[in-house]
Amino acid sequence: MTELRRPLTLRDVSEASGVSEMTVSRVLRNRGDVSQATRERVLAAAKRLGYVPNKIAGALASSRVNLVAVIIPSLSNMVFPEVMNGISGELEETSLQPVLGVTHYRPEREEQVLYEMLSWRPSGVIIAGLERTDPSRAMLASAGIPVVEIMDTDGQPVDAVVGISHRRAGLMMAQAIVEQGYRRIGFMGTKMPLDHRARKRFEGFTEGLAKAGIEVADREFYSGGSGLAKGREMTKAMLERTPDLDFLYYSNDMIGAGGLLWCLEQGIDVPGKMGLAGFNNIELLDGLPKRLATMDACRRQIGEAAARIVASRAGAAAQGGAAAGDAPEGGGERVVLTPTINVGDTLVRV
């Protein structure tokens, strides 16, 4: 194998195969009519040389980039990998490729990441949440590409939106809890300014309780990883502080699972004396001694629906539908999924 001094170009393949650059380009992209004989010669030459096309040049020339920017707050959160899987699963059918950016829940970081990704002129953006800085919103609005905001539908999207209403999710859970006769309810969750969706669930939750004339009896907020251990600690602390609670609502399954394990160890009668519920329906729950009640946030479906929107609009644009920037090109799709309660073993008293 010869050591190369520089990356190969189309011209190298052209010379090696005795076919014009243009025709080589056609062969490699499967565009236009090329005779079988020529095609084979080109392919053979490209393979022999180990040619890898330069998408940068291609993208500049064609002003077409098969990238979709996906911007999420975190990878550690369990939630997002599954959304990602939905997105990539759906995009595999197309020529689009997801490119991931992570913001760590920091708005200014989101701004940077967005700027960075938009400067690659992707074919679309899928971005978590609806809350963002004005500059971020302005960038999205003027990018001239499909923008899908995901996870949450409580707010004003820039363009399309796919998600669930977290407010409604909280409200539904409150109703289910009240229906089961629980009255002294404690809440544990992440510090709110960071996590808007958790905040909205909490707001919906208190609203739901209020309808039954109930207030949250105790609450605690934490920051840092959503671990089992955190759930244990907080649960212990809360029950020592407010021993007469009969229900614990957690803003995510991970801390909920920690709380559940702690309660079971203490020999607390679950769900007889104490009910528990989390949020997200993570796979983990299936393996616990009792299944924590929770709510399915439709993560995979959200990813899939978002990807479909981008793919269909990007496809239409590529096939020469509306000109770039031609006003809201049919856009503004609004997909509101309905989360379902998974009662598990910790909500319904038998």
Place this chain on the structure above:
Amino acid sequence: MTELRRPLTLRDVSEASGVSEMTVSRVLRNRGDVSQATRERVLAAAKRLGYVPNKIAGALASSRVNLVAVIIPSLSNMVFPEVMNGISGELEETSLQPVLGVTHYRPEREEQVLYEMLSWRPSGVIIAGLERTDPSRAMLASAGIPVVEIMDTDGQPVDAVVGISHRRAGLMMAQAIVEQGYRRIGFMGTKMPLDHRARKRFEGFTEGLAKAGIEVADREFYSGGSGLAKGREMTKAMLERTPDLDFLYYSNDMIGAGGLLWCLEQGIDVPGKMGLAGFNNIELLDGLPKRLATMDACRRQIGEAAARIVASRAGAAAQGGAAAGDAPEGGGERVVLTPTINVGDTLVRV
């Protein structure tokens, strides 16, 4: 806000500010000397218009791309998000950006992803594992950029490598187990052809046992997600089949945790009658009723070290060190980290 018909270019900023394109470019990249007055006019115009530079054109012109391709098998695996965090943490100090590709443990998918990413001419590649198809290896070898293979050091890298010896990890665990007097040992793990690192740990493990004249008494392999539930099922099945086992070694913490929960529910004396160990030292373990013995795979450190190698070499190249393709440019770094056993509560008999 005026609706735009096309993406803004440098020329637009140039016209709006009355400064040449070249000088605008200098301002926006902080290169070369520009008077304070000019700089301010340009910046103001760019901001007012909402200009976002086109990196595609920039990259083509400068043949410099601030992207690092990161290729991993899965996002669901717990392991990789933390490696990713290590990588992005380290790259935040530089101008490099990680771009993620996921292979789902499929070699042919790896080949595609690699081809796709290399066609964007990234400044480096960080890729999990050492086992890959010949075409993949060829692409990496001839890309003319730093390549860091991570996680595993048992094998022949293309260029640099950062990781642990999984063979040695398995062997160490075997020794620790034997030292504690366990003799009837069962193994549970993923189906091997998929997961080379799990395979190597298993090989090292059997080798370690063999040194003590012991063989694995029972084994079971599964495919599909590494869930708590899987660990429960398998553990139950194995202990019904081979009731006299006194130790269970799991190829990952998740199934190990499931097994542990099951054993505790059954009232099995852990670690007196039955020891257990997993692999990875995931955060989850801290919240279990007993902490599963495990091994720290140095995930974050691996990500950091890999990113440092890419950053330092990419930096050197950009500053005009060796010409591209100039033979192994100082490369071939080899970072072998040493995993440590975390004995938890399930390995050491008191």
Place this chain on the structure above:
DNA sequence: TTGAAAGCGCTAACAA
């Protein structure tokens, strides 16, 4: 400190 010209590697559009 600023500007003008050339060209990065590819593809669109048109010609043969």
Place this chain on the structure above:
DNA sequence: TTGTTAGCGCTTTCAA
């Protein structure tokens, strides 16, 4: 079916 020409938006290089 194949080839030619121009140019995508920026940066490099060189001149002023």
